[in-house]
Amino acid sequence: VGKSTLLLEAGAMVAADGPVLYITGEESAAQVRLRADRIGGVSENLYLAAETDLGAIVSHVECVQPRLLIIDSVQTIAAVDVDGVPGGVTQVREVAAALTAVAKERAMATILVGHVTKDGSVAGPRTLEHIVDVVLHFEGDRHSRLRMVRAVKNRYGPTDEVGCFDLGEYGMIGLADPSGLFLSRHREPVPGTCVTVTLEGRRPLLAEVQALVCQSALEMPRRVTSGLDASRVGMVLAVLQRRADVKIGKQDVYAATVGGVRLTEPSVDLAVALALASSVANLSVPQGVIAVGEVGLAGEVRNVAGVPRRVAEAERMGFRRAIVPSGSDAASSGGSSGMEVVEVEDVREAMQAALRD
Ligand SMILES: Nc1ncnc2c1ncn2[C@@H]1O[C@H](COP(=O)(O)OP(=O)(O)OP(=O)(O)O)[C@@H](O)[C@H]1O
Ligand SMILES: [Mg+2]
Known part of the structure; x- marks a missing residue:
């Protein structure tokens, strides 16, 4: 995903103000140097050591006196007087506890890299969190260059910040304004697409949902999703059929996001519903329309967090009509000139608001 790249770059930046020690347990010093050359991360104050022994690392720290210590990764480091293999629960806990003690004693910022598998089941690193x-x-x-750093726990500050980066040949480039990355640019409106605004931490992000409903040649019609939660899409399909008379029946349904973004927030339900309904009716949602809201089993559109902030971001990006849950405060607090805010109670109303033209 680019952990070493990000940390090497961050390390080089911090090194402008004082010594930084980067410990690599996975790569050779020469390999890290190659990367540093490629991403412009070479700095006189950035010290590099290929080391896996905890004792040796502590000696390096005493020698370099860094203001920032980076351990890449904690799974490769072992303490000689502790049982267990490196990366095992016992070793990881001991190594992390020892490094924490050194860090607190010296008031030295320390970053530990820890790998977690997809299901988060590696025992070692999980104990790290405490x-x-x-x-x-x-x-x-894997298929997109977007990278996000998200705070999950923070003892001394907020956790709702997100950093967005573009990973390229020359390293990570911070994206101050990632909105627009996940929109496709159609010249004419196309049936089956709808734009929504997600909240990544505190940062609103515009994203497009696309759907295609077409005649199936199979006994069991396909339900294919990409970037969306398959079971939520299934639920929205059921609600559309039962509550809004959208006829889907034995047709194949494809639903996807643009640009490889993952949208798992319930607030994307309404955009999914409108994209599906739009594809079935072969009517396009006009350009300049966004939809935000959670869809309930009764067909109601439920309020979600931060609707005014989302609507404001859509307006900034040039959108002109927002379909939002009723009672979401977007109409009043926005007070904006260019944005028409349509509050809807249920999916039917939303479909009318979006597809009426
Ligand atoms: N020469 C290159 N040009 C462009 N991209 C490169 C180049 N070399 C590596 N990369 C990209 O950098 C990324 C690897 O980054 P990095 O090694 O920092 O990841 P990591 O998370 O530390 O991985 P690991 O868990 O294996 O340590 C990959 O996405 C790779 O495609
Ligand atoms: Mg790495």
Whole structure:
């Protein structure tokens, strides 16, 4: 995903103000140097050691006196007087506890890299979360260059910040304004697409949902989703059929996001519903329309967090009509000139508001 790249870059930046020690237990020093050359992360004050022994690392710390210590990764480090293999629960806990003690004693910022499998089941690193002050998740999709750093735990500050980066050949480039990354640019409106605004931490992000409903040649019609939660899409399909007379029946349904973004917030339900309904009716949602809201089993559109902030972001990006749950405060608090805010009670009303033209 690019952990070493991000930390090497961050380390080089911090090194402008004082010594930084980067411990690599996975790669050779030469390999890290190659990367540093590629991403412009070479700095006189950035010290590098390929080391896996805890004692040796502590000696390096005493020698370099860094203001920032980076351990890549904690699973490769072992303490000689502790049983167990490196990366095992016992070793990881001991190593993390020892490094925490050194860090607190010296008031030295310390970053530990810990790998977690997809289901988060590696026992070692999980115990880390209780030992450390801050837990950051670094996420990204294999097929996209977008990377996000998300705070999961923070003892001394907020957890609702997200950092967005573009991972390229020359390293990570911070994306100050990621909105627009997940929109496709159609010249004409196309049936089956709808734009929504998600909240990644405190940051609103525009994203497009696309759906295609077509005649199936199979006994069991296909239900294919990408970037969306398959069971939520299934639920929205059922609600559309039962509550809004959208006829889907034995047709194949494809639903996807644009640009590889994962949208799992319930607030994307309404955009999914409108994209599906739009594809079935072969009517397009006009350009400049966004939809936000959770869809309930009774067909109602439920309020979600931060609707005014989402609507404001959509307006900033040039959108002109927002379909939002009723009671979401977006109409009043926005007070904005260019944005028409349509509050809806249920999916039927939303469909009318979006597809009436
Ligand atoms: N020469 C290169 N040009 C462009 N991208 C590169 C180049 N070399 C590596 N990359 C990209 O950098 C990323 C690897 O980053 P990095 O090694 O920092 O990941 P990591 O999370 O530390 O991985 P690991 O868990 O194996 O340590 C990959 O996505 C890779 O495609
Ligand atoms: Mg690495």
